[in-house]
Amino acid sequence: MSHHSKPGAKRYLEATGSLTRLFWLLIALTLFAGCAPNRLHEPLAMEEPDAERAIYLVDLGWHAGLAVKRADIPPGLWPESQDFPKAEYLEVGWGDRDFYQAAGFNLWYGFKAVVVPTASVLHVVGVPVHPTAYFPAAEIVEIALSEQQLRQIIVSIHNTYARENTARAQAIGPGLYPDSRFYAAEGKFHLFNTCNVWVARVLRNAGLPVVPFFAVTSRGLLSQAREFGKIVRPESEGRY
Numbered sequence: 001m002s003h004h005s006k007p008g009a010k011r012y013l014e015a016t017g018s019l020t021r022l023f024w025l026l027i028a029l030t031l032f033a034g035c036a037p038n039r040l041h042e043p044l045a046m047e048e049p050d051a052e053r054a055i056y057l058v059d060l061g062w063h064a065g066l067a068v069k070r071a072d073i074p075p076g077l078w079p080e081s082q083d084f085p086k087a088e089y090l091e092v093g094w095g096d097r098d099f100y101q102a103a104g105f106n107l108w109y110g111f112k113a114v115v116v117p118t119a120s121v122l123h124v125v126g127v128p129v130h131p132t133a134y135f136p137a138a139e140i141v142e143i144a145l146s147e148q149q150l151r152q153i154i155v156s157i158h159n160t161y162a163r164e165n166t167a168r169a170q171a172i173g174p175g176l177y178p179d180s181r182f183y184a185a186e187g188k189f190h191l192f193n194t195c196n197v198w199v200a201r202v203l204r205n206a207g208l209p210v211v212p213f214f215a216v217t218s219r220g221l222l223s224q225a226r227e228f229g230k231i232v233r234p235e236s237e238g239r240y
Helices: 007-029 079-083 097-101 107-115 147-160 195-205 218-228
Strands: 050-059 064-069 089-096 118-127 139-145 180-189 230-233
Touching: 050 147, 050 218, 064 118, 064 147, 064 195, 064 218, 079 118, 089 097, 089 180, 089 195, 097 118, 097 180, 139 147, 139 218, 147 180, 147 195, 195 218
Parallel strands: none
Antiparallel strands: 050 064, 050 139, 064 089, 089 118, 118 180, 139 230
């Protein structure tokens, strides 16, 4: 059975297709919106990438996330990664708290998510194999990084957890995949501060040439990432 045939993944992909249509309707009616503040670090100076260090941009349709090798996480950062002891990689995405965790497609949650700044969550998946094997229907772009860039990626993810004066955040609910969890996150979700914009900021803060304004959709994000990354799994036909 393929990974995307699992019930949680199936309902997520069905829901995101409906939300995509809703998104384009709303963006046609909206001229501009501000971005919520965040605590992520400023961009770093570019360095030559280290061939041994890489992350993976995973495009699941409406939503894109980042997959990081768990062994590459520096000590003292991202303590919640310890919740996934059997994982080789961690795939992480950010999104609206209500819509992301809903049991099925919820039109009200979807509408509210894009027109009103709403609370957010991180969704973290423990991936036991290489991302290309775990996400067989996703376009995946490999991004080579220097040690400094990789550390900044981890710092940005680390900073997105809403820890409320605790050293390690507790999961607030099960995720959409077999070994996955939701965590309360920093930042407000809205039409121009989407899951893909969050990913773009994480990459930009690490010195990568990404413009968050043009990354509202996963297509906008992926079109930029292809310029400096390597496609290791191409886009599947009929996904949009």
